[in-house]
Amino acid sequence: MPHPTDERLLALLRENARASVTELARALHVSRSTVQNRLARLEQTGVIQGYRVALGGDYLAGQVEAHVSIKVVQKLTERTYLALERIREVSQLFSVSGEYDLIAIVQASSLEALSQVLDAIGNLEGVERTNSAVVLETRFRR
Numbered sequence: 001m002p003h004p005t006d007e008r009l010l011a012l013l014r015e016n017a018r019a020s021v022t023e024l025a026r027a028l029h030v031s032r033s034t035v036q037n038r039l040a041r042l043e044q045t046g047v048i049q050g051y052r053v054a055l056g057g058d059y060l061a062g063q064v065e066a067h068v069s070i071k072v073v074q075k076l077t078e079r080t081y082l083a084l085e086r087i088r089e090v091s092q093l094f095s096v097s098g099e100y101d102l103i104a105i106v107q108a109s110s111l112e113a114l115s116q117v118l119d120a121i122g123n124l125e126g127v128e129r130t131n132s133a134v135v136l137e138t139r140f141r142r
Contacts, residue, residue, distance in 0.1 A: 017051040065135040069100035076126030
């Protein structure tokens with residue numbers, strides 16, 4: 001279990017992964033070297049696997065998102081995973097319990113583009129059926 005300082009550091013990085021070591025040290029009331037050492041350890045142990053861009057503002061407002069539940073033919077599961085990974089509009093893929101096997105988060109530039117991606121997913125070898133829910137409004141995102 002991470003140290004409380006590491007937990008606070010991770011929370012700060014979730015808010016702004018581009019924060020400087022100096023800013024992080026000031027917020028945590030520790031030295032810069034302490035922050036550098038903790039970051040290095042969190043990266044080496046795999047707690048931090050990378051730093052990503054969080055899209056926002058006008059760009060996200062122009063995107064259409066859908067959550068796609070996918071039922072997979074069990075013998076073709078791995079092939080289906082790989083095919084979904086190659087679709088750039090699929091931003092996340094989750095294995096889930098229940099009636100469906102996967103949930104894909106799909107982001108596209110328009111409803112027309114989203115429709116094309118949903119058709120492509122439904123036509124993949126190994127996809128038995130899908131059920132899509134278009135996101136109408138994002139209340140918050142962490």
